Amino acid sequence: MINIWEVEETNRMVAEENLDIRTITIGISLLSCMDENVDTVCENIYKKITTVAKDLYKAGSEIEKEYGIPIVNKRISVTPIGIVGASSCKTKEDFVKIAKTLDRCAKELNVNFIGGFSALVQEGMTDSDKLLIESIPLAMKETEFVCSSVNLGSTKDGINMDAVKLMGEVIKETAFLTKDTDSLGCAKLVVFCNAPDNNPFMAGAFHGVSGAESIINVGISGPGVVNTALKSVRGADFETLCETIKKTALKITRAGQLVAKTASKKLNIPFGIVDLSLAPTPAVGDSVADILCEIGLEKAGAPGTTAALALLNDQVKKGGVMASSYVGGLSGAFIPVSEDRGMIDAAECGALTLEKLEAMTCVCSVGLDMIAIPGDTPASTISGIIADEAAIGMVNQKTTAVRLIPAYGKKVGDTVLFGGLLGYAPIMPVNKYSCEAFVNRTGRIPAPIHSFKN
Amino acid sequence: MEKVIITVVGKDTVGIIAKVCTYLSEKNINILDISQTIVQDYFNMMMVCDLSKSSEEFAGVQEALDNIGKDIGVEIKCQKAEIFEMMHRV
Numbered sequence: 001m002i003n004i005w006e007v008e009e010t011n012r013m014v015a016e017e018n019l020d021i022r023t024i025t026i027g028i029s030l031l032s033c034m035d036e037n038v039d040t041v042c043e044n045i046y047k048k049i050t051t052v053a054k055d056l057y058k059a060g061s062e063i064e065k066e067y068g069i070p071i072v073n074k075r076i077s078v079t080p081i082g083i084v085g086a087s088s089c090k091t092k093e094d095f096v097k098i099a100k101t102l103d104r105c106a107k108e109l110n111v112n113f114i115g116g117f118s119a120l121v122q123e124g125m126t127d128s129d130k131l132l133i134e135s136i137p138l139a140m141k142e143t144e145f146v147c148s149s150v151n152l153g154s155t156k157d158g159i160n161m162d163a164v165k166l167m168g169e170v171i172k173e174t175a176f177l178t179k180d181t182d183s184l185g186c187a188k189l190v191v192f193c194n195a196p197d198n199n200p201f202m203a204g205a206f207h208g209v210s211g212a213e214s215i216i217n218v219g220i221s222g223p224g225v226v227n228t229a230l231k232s233v234r235g236a237d238f239e240t241l242c243e244t245i246k247k248t249a250l251k252i253t254r255a256g257q258l259v260a261k262t263a264s265k266k267l268n269i270p271f272g273i274v275d276l277s278l279a280p281t282p283a284v285g286d287s288v289a290d291i292l293c294e295i296g297l298e299k300a301g302a303p304g305t306t307a308a309l310a311l312l313n314d315q316v317k318k319g320g321v322m323a324s325s326y327v328g329g330l331s332g333a334f335i336p337v338s339e340d341r342g343m344i345d346a347a348e349c350g351a352l353t354l355e356k357l358e359a360m361t362c363v364c365s366v367g368l369d370m371i372a373i374p375g376d377t378p379a380s381t382i383s384g385i386i387a388d389e390a391a392i393g394m395v396n397q398k399t400t401a402v403r404l405i406p407a408y409g410k411k412v413g414d415t416v417l418f419g420g421l422l423g424y425a426p427i428m429p430v431n432k433y434s435c436e437a438f439v440n441r442t443g444r445i446p447a448p449i450h451s452f453k454n
Numbered sequence: 455m456e457k458v459i460i461t462v463v464g465k466d467t468v469g470i471i472a473k474v475c476t477y478l479s480e481k482n483i484n485i486l487d488i489s490q491t492i493v494q495d496y497f498n499m500m501m502v503c504d505l506s507k508s509s510e511e512f513a514g515v516q517e518a519l520d521n522i523g524k525d526i527g528v529e530i531k532c533q534k535a536e537i538f539e540m541m542h543r544v
Binding site for chain 1: 459461486487489490491498499500502512513516531533534535536537538539540541542543544
């Protein structure tokens with residue numbers, strides 16, 4: 001029988017250490033909504049999403065009450081709109097129309113983000129993919145809850161450098177069009193290499209084309225819980241350190257597994273995966289950077305950071321994998337800058353640089369995430385950063401992503417403020433030397449060889 | 455069996471257990487286990503109960519206990535036991 005100490009431990013994790021389920025995300029296939037007429041497509045999409053996900057908010061709230069564990073976000077991901085809109089969208093405005101429909105669904109269903117305004121272009125862009133990508137800045141301006149992602153590289157296909165170049169320009173334009181809100185549009189736009197199609201986290205969630213009609217994916221959280229557990233083993237050897245992270249990850253993930261199964265039952269939608277990610281928030285004590293400090297660094301970004309993050313990421317996976325019957329998505333430690341108070345501090349005092357963050361992305365689950373850079377950063381430089389990050393993902397057979405905010409009109413020393421889960425960020429300096437001639441070459445970087453590993 | 459865990463945390467006072475148990479018995483809720491500690495005048499109690507024969511639904515029990523807690527000045531939580539079983543038992 002469960003004892004009083006175990007009950008107290010769980011409730012303390014929730015009350016004091018920010019344990020929560022970060023998101024329940026319903027993935028919905030929109031392939032059945034396709035038509036030649038864009039208005040019909042919009043109508044089909046609205047009907048399908050508001051039918052399939054109509055009880056999402058209610059079910060999430062019920063689960064919160066029953067188990068006493070907060071579920072911070074209820075979200076929806078859909079089939080990449082670049083595919084759904086292929087036969088109906090003839091102009092950028094047509095794609096924006098679909099984005100607005102998605103936004104309306106999010107409002108109606110009380111979900112805080114809807115992801116899938118996306119294109120998968122790792123091998124090449126169809127006319128419709130290109131049109132969708134070009135419509136992103138306007139779509140981000142005109143909508144509140146829609147998230148957009150573009151997958152432009154993979155280990156099997158190489159990197160589509162035409163898309164890399166285009167995305168540098170799209171990110172800049174998005175920053176300009178949403179300049180009144182500190183270029184907030186860029187916080188809802190991410191580029192990927194090796195994007196997983198069952199990721200429940202935003203901004204990169206979309207419902208894979210090989211997925212079922214609808215699916216429940218759950219993203220867990222819990223940096224605060226890991227941090228508190230590590231405080232009790234301060235100064236201990238690496239074996240003890242790793243065992244502690246593993247055991248904590250197991251407990252957190254078990255909560256995620258239960259929530260996923262319960263949500264699946266309540267909504268009568270199959271359970272997809274649990275994403276084992278340590279997802280920070282700007283709240284005090286809910287920081288991945290603080291864990292790195294607890295492991296033994298003065299600040300995130302200090303020498304040793306990459307190694308500490310590598311072990312953290314690996315132990316989270318080792319502990320979590322046994323706790324859930326299906327693991328997927330991004331699974332690992334997230335290192336967004338603006339969403340993590342410890343990261344913000346480290347960036348502000350100069351301990352953490354863009355280059356160090358790039359190194360960190362080689363060993364953790366995502367990439368250069370929520371990093372504000374000067375508004376006058378050239379589009380080609382942004383494309384260069386994207387290409388670097390995509391190369392890391394391509395060669396190392398892992399997911400990498402870039403979510404940069406070239407905040408319009410801001411320079412190093414300024415701050416951008418997004419509020420809520422998206423937090424705030426100091427503008428970080430970017431290498432001033434140009435990569436324009438590199439980015440202007442057209443075509444694709446071929447897929448890497450996977451023998452002769454060095 | 456519909457197992458729930460009821461926890462009471464707050465400043466110790468007369469009749470906390472009595473009030474909770476009276477309510478549970480009125481609703482035909484069986485108590486399977488009780489444990490209790492007092493640390494620095496703070497009362498900490500946990501009950502394992504079975505709601506399968508209860509005349510009240512889970513949400514109703516949760517609300518009623520919350521109100522009883524507010525009357526006495528302690529915090530009473532009612533959660534389904536599965537969350538603890540999942541987290542602490544493999």
